[in-house]
Amino acid sequence: LASAPPIQLAEMYFQLHPEEVDPVWGNPCDDARHKKIWSKTKNCDSLPKFLVIGPQKTGTTALYTFLSMHGSIASNIASPDTFEEVQFFNGNNYYRGLDWYMDFFPSGETVAMPNNSSPMPTQLGSPRYMFEKSATYFDGEAVPKRTHALLPHAKIVTILISPAKRAYSWYQHQRAHGDVIANNYSFYQVITASDSAPRALKDLRNRCLNPGKYAQHLEHWLAFYPAQQVHIIDGDQLRLNPIDVMNELQRFLKVQPLLDYSNHLRYDVKKGFYCQALNEKRNKCLGKSKGRQYPTMDERSGKLLQRYYLNHNTALVKLLKKLGSRPIPQWLKEDLSTGT
Numbered sequence: 001l002a003s004a005p006p007i008q009l010a011e012m013y014f015q016l017h018p019e020e021v022d023p024v025w026g027n028p029c030d031d032a033r034h035k036k037i038w039s040k041t042k043n044c045d046s047l048p049k050f051l052v053i054g055p056q057k058t059g060t061t062a063l064y065t066f067l068s069m070h071g072s073i074a075s076n077i078a079s080p081d082t083f084e085e086v087q088f089f090n091g092n093n094y095y096r097g098l099d100w101y102m103d104f105f106p107s108g109e110t111v112a113m114p115n116n117s118s119p120m121p122t123q124l125g126s127p128r129y130m131f132e133k134s135a136t137y138f139d140g141e142a143v144p145k146r147t148h149a150l151l152p153h154a155k156i157v158t159i160l161i162s163p164a165k166r167a168y169s170w171y172q173h174q175r176a177h178g179d180v181i182a183n184n185y186s187f188y189q190v191i192t193a194s195d196s197a198p199r200a201l202k203d204l205r206n207r208c209l210n211p212g213k214y215a216q217h218l219e220h221w222l223a224f225y226p227a228q229q230v231h232i233i234d235g236d237q238l239r240l241n242p243i244d245v246m247n248e249l250q251r252f253l254k255v256q257p258l259l260d261y262s263n264h265l266r267y268d269v270k271k272g273f274y275c276q277a278l279n280e281k282r283n284k285c286l287g288k289s290k291g292r293q294y295p296t297m298d299e300r301s302g303k304l305l306q307r308y309y310l311n312h313n314t315a316l317v318k319l320l321k322k323l324g325s326r327p328i329p330q331w332l333k334e335d336l337s338t339g340t
């Protein structure tokens with residue numbers, strides 16, 4: 001029998017078990033021994049009960065804002081780097097560990113403080129539905145496996161709009177953020193960039209195109225979560241009819257009490273979107289970066305994207321039918337009807 005200093009032992013261990021080099025954080029409350037040695041200040045009830053997973057540019061900020069108006073729903077505290085999004089389950093933040101993640105959810109199981117920005121009276125001591133919205137989760141390769149290991153009972157909420165529109169909105173987003181590639185190449189040039197194009201151009205092309213392969217990404221989530229735990233929002237409905245969307249979402253989440261959003265959301269003519277009604281006259285809309293003004297997509301790009309997404313959209317229709325009782329969004333019918 002031999003021993004070695006801890007680092008050396010760890011190295012030997014990982015040589016024997018290379019499959020464990022990449023950690024997967026499990027839920028400490030699933031194992032009584034883990035729970036026992038866990039810090040008294042932590043408890044599993046402060047972990048999110050649902051995740052809004054994106055994808056980017058589908059209306060995730062609007063949904064996040066509307067959810068945060070609900071007195072019984074609370075999100076994480078803001079991250080200094082990525083603002084409302086924690087972006088834990090994708091990328092390098094995951095390696096910061098569970099305590100790092102949980103520090104974003106300090107208030108725990110019950111409403112300890114009234115939510116002053118909420119139009120709804122907060123009931124102190126009532127259960128809270130903690131949630132997290134990170135729009136990059138949707139198409140993150142490792143994300144469903146990781147979220148399932150920690151949050152197997154969480155509900156998963158996603159928003160879908162026409163993937164072509166989503167791609168264009170992302171391109172416009174990058175232009176507005178001063179991205180050199182987006183400002184030097186037309187949308188058509190970006191989406192038709194070949195694999196031999198410069199790296200940065202290919203990256204932008206991929207960020208425009210890949211998240212829109214909805215069926216593929218959803219199948220990946222559904223390999224980990226049962227369909228009853230997954231809620232799909234039609235992003236066009238969220239934009240045009242958020243009151244019904246929020247009612248349906250509250251029923252799915254089984255959140256109590258129900259907030260009647262018709263008293264709190266109002267169409268703002270100037271913004272061209274629904275906004276939070278602060279009082280009879282004033283609305284609070286999302287910032288300039290949400291609901292941007294830009295030229296409509298050129299016809300050539302529109303046609304190309306319809307062809308590009310044809311198989312993906314066909315697979316999405318099949319998937320929605322298989323999942324049952326999910327209406328086929330109008331944008332999906334339209335994308336398919338002209339995509340031949």
Ligand code: A3P
Nearest residue numbers: 057058059060061062169239273274290291292
């Ligand atoms: P555009 O700015 O391209 O119009 P995300 O928050 O996921 O980045 O999505 C941004 C998109 O949300 C906007 O894209 C806009 O179309 C859409 N959206 C939906 N409802 C909205 C609302 N009430 N206010 C502002 N934007 C909204």
